[in-house]
Amino acid sequence: xxxxxxxxxxxFIFLFTLLFIAANSFMLPNWxxxxxxxxxxxxxxxxxxxxxxxxxxxxxxxxxxxxMELYEKYGICSYNLGTAQQPVMVSYYWLLEAYKRHPKTxxxxxxxASIIRYEPPLEYYRGAVDSMKFSQLKYQAVTxxxxxxxxxxxxxxxxxxxxxxxxxxxxxxxxxxxKYDKTANIKKGYQFEVDRYYDEDDYDRLPVPLYYADRDAExxxxxxxxxxxxxxxxxxxxxxxxxxxLIKTPVLIQWNVSExxxxxxxxxxxxxxxxxxxxxxxxxxxxxxxxxxxxxGLHMNYYGAQKITEWIGNYLVTECGVSDVRKNEDYxxxxxxxxxxxxxxxxxxRLQEITDPAEYLAEASVLPDCTVFVTVNDEAANxxxxxxxxxxxxxxxxxxxxxxxxxxxLAVVDRGEVIYEMSGHEKASVHESEExxxxxxxxxxxxxxxxxxxxxxxxxxxxxxSAGYYQGNTASCRIDGIEYAQEERGLQCVVYNNRTNxxxxxxxxxxxxxxxxxxxxxxxxxRDAIDSDQNYMELPDDQLKLYLYNxxxxxxxxxxxxxxxxxxEEFLSFLQAYQEKEDTAVFLAVxxxxxxxxxEEAKEMLRQYGLLEYAEMEDGAxxxxxxxxxxxxxxxxxxxxxxxxxxxxxxxxQSGGKGTEDCGYISINGIKYTASEGIQIVxxxxxxxxxxxxxxxxxxxxxxMLEL
Numbered sequence: 001x002x003x004x005x006x007x008x009x010x011x012f013i014f015l016f017t018l019l020f021i022a023a024n025s026f027m028l029p030n031w032x033x034x035x036x037x038x039x040x041x042x043x044x045x046x047x048x049x050x051x052x053x054x055x056x057x058x059x060x061x062x063x064x065x066x067x068m069e070l071y072e073k074y075g076i077c078s079y080n081l082g083t084a085q086q087p088v089m090v091s092y093y094w095l096l097e098a099y100k101r102h103p104k105t106x107x108x109x110x111x112x113a114s115i116i117r118y119e120p121p122l123e124y125y126r127g128a129v130d131s132m133k134f135s136q137l138k139y140q141a142v143t144x145x146x147x148x149x150x151x152x153x154x155x156x157x158x159x160x161x162x163x164x165x166x167x168x169x170x171x172x173x174x175x176x177x178x179k180y181d182k183t184a185n186i187k188k189g190y191q192f193e194v195d196r197y198y199d200e201d202d203y204d205r206l207p208v209p210l211y212y213a214d215r216d217a218e219x220x221x222x223x224x225x226x227x228x229x230x231x232x233x234x235x236x237x238x239x240x241x242x243x244x245x246l247i248k249t250p251v252l253i254q255w256n257v258s259e260x261x262x263x264x265x266x267x268x269x270x271x272x273x274x275x276x277x278x279x280x281x282x283x284x285x286x287x288x289x290x291x292x293x294x295x296x297g298l299h300m301n302y303y304g305a306q307k308i309t310e311w312i313g314n315y316l317v318t319e320c321g322v323s324d325v326r327k328n329e330d331y332x333x334x335x336x337x338x339x340x341x342x343x344x345x346x347x348x349x350r351l352q353e354i355t356d357p358a359e360y361l362a363e364a365s366v367l368p369d370c371t372v373f374v375t376v377n378d379e380a381a382n383x384x385x386x387x388x389x390x391x392x393x394x395x396x397x398x399x400x401x402x403x404x405x406x407x408x409x410l411a412v413v414d415r416g417e418v419i420y421e422m423s424g425h426e427k428a429s430v431h432e433s434e435e436x437x438x439x440x441x442x443x444x445x446x447x448x449x450x451x452x453x454x455x456x457x458x459x460x461x462x463x464x465x466s467a468g469y470y471q472g473n474t475a476s477c478r479i480d481g482i483e484y485a486q487e488e489r490g491l492q493c494v495v496y497n498n499r500t501n502x503x504x505x506x507x508x509x510x511x512x513x514x515x516x517x518x519x520x521x522x523x524x525x526x527r528d529a530i531d532s533d534q535n536y537m538e539l540p541d542d543q544l545k546l547y548l549y550n551x552x553x554x555x556x557x558x559x560x561x562x563x564x565x566x567x568x569e570e571f572l573s574f575l576q577a578y579q580e581k582e583d584t585a586v587f588l589a590v591x592x593x594x595x596x597x598x599x600e601e602a603k604e605m606l607r608q609y610g611l612l613e614y615a616e617m618e619d620g621a622x623x624x625x626x627x628x629x630x631x632x633x634x635x636x637x638x639x640x641x642x643x644x645x646x647x648x649x650x651x652x653x654q655s656g657g658k659g660t661e662d663c664g665y666i667s668i669n670g671i672k673y674t675a676s677e678g679i680q681i682v683x684x685x686x687x688x689x690x691x692x693x694x695x696x697x698x699x700x701x702x703x704x705m706l707e708l
Contacts, residue, residue: 042185057112067188075324080189377475591664592677620658
């Protein structure tokens, strides 16, 4: 064969191979949701035979376990391999992959139980498997899932072009620059969240915790594939001498008692520890608050993750015999990573908790690798204090220190250096000096809207705009085409990390009305107010909302405890329990015939409440009553075929005895509560204005508490 032809063929094959590899790389999705790719690729950068504790499972474990805090506080070397809706099958193979790399050190496996209930869609298999390195193990994981899919489906896991060949249409800049940061996972798989479920809705619409699990409740049917691979995980751990722990992170949605009972039954069968933080005593031990510790009712924010991590750390030390590696030279690489972790997580959380705008800018400006963008919307000067203005000047922001009423303003602080600052008044004064007008214009016109734009080191384009109240009343901070400024009045700050190519924090300060913003974690301020005997009606709006939500939680706990206590499975004990609660109203309405449901002891107790008519009520009569703070405030009865209707403003009562078609209900704040024949009871909290509990004394004097 001609030498030139051979060289050309070899060059063609080499070039084709390079292009094929590159195409596969770029066509493979980044799986950026929940940082899946970063987490999995980062795992392979861990030195071998170092990890002692492994977390696997769905996204709820990814943001509830903080490995670097386990190291800092307990000396535990761990890694969090949780991914979005991670199938149990995939969890099993990631466990095998982890053991293959850390056979000498791995001792404990912690898995979240959520996905045992169902089989996730295809994309969650791919999102968790695509980043696994090619090996016989990955081949087995893929063939297990694609057993009925044929050769092409199996190969699509190894040759992304087969599955993602049409993705070229949606390729963006992130597909080119984000790949370089995928292995820099300082958080060891932890998914950092700062959002609060508290902000999602009103206090009376947010769900409350379950608190107590009824072991006699029905059992949910679990997913067969999930159960099959759960047993494989348990068997593998037993074979290798690993401690296997199932947990369920605390949630306010998508988990119930029947699911808990199903998982508990399986755990008992396989001899697995099951720690469910949704129920007592664990929910109490971590002092879980659903509104403040959850990001969305399902996933933990940093506060919630800290609580679970602290509890798990103690558990690993006392129950699992983990090692403290902080004095071991082989683990000193974690100390330098811990510094970076503080920059990426705890320093950002510190920003979230700062209430003073001058202090915020001082802290944000010195964060490593960060650029801070500042803009003003509407008005931001009115409530600035002199002390704040002096701090702004000391930071190298003289125009911010002199900001005037309804002025526009922009600033850019890059890695501690102020590279741009402009105000509408400053710009207007320059123009005024150049034009030398004969008369001074009105003050409200001596300012202008302003704008700035530039390209960051990584090639990303960013732009800023600010227009005070008279110049357009708007603010903008766009980075790579995404708007980060909020539609809020005052001083707005956006912190961008140039190393990770991400906005790591945003904040606004309404310095028109307030010199500082409300604290992020409201619990301390609320606790101080309560300790000082401050009337709840005098609390600031944010604290009042949390106070009322906490009251709903306390009421839910009280009701759940009654359901657990056999002594309260009767009418008298139920009423007596609520008789002692302050600011509580008890509503009663009879449907059908209820005259013979109470014995003399019960009737005597009703007389003590001031309910005198019930004891004398005729057979089949109608009856309604209201008790507030242990005393009767309403009682009405009627004979057979004489229904009763009472409108009390926020409540309405209807009762129909025998011969009136058994009509009857209790309506509170527009929500109607009905039940079968008997005495219906609704318990209402007059402070939070929410229903606490409801019950029915039905036929044959059978008493039951009903679901809300």
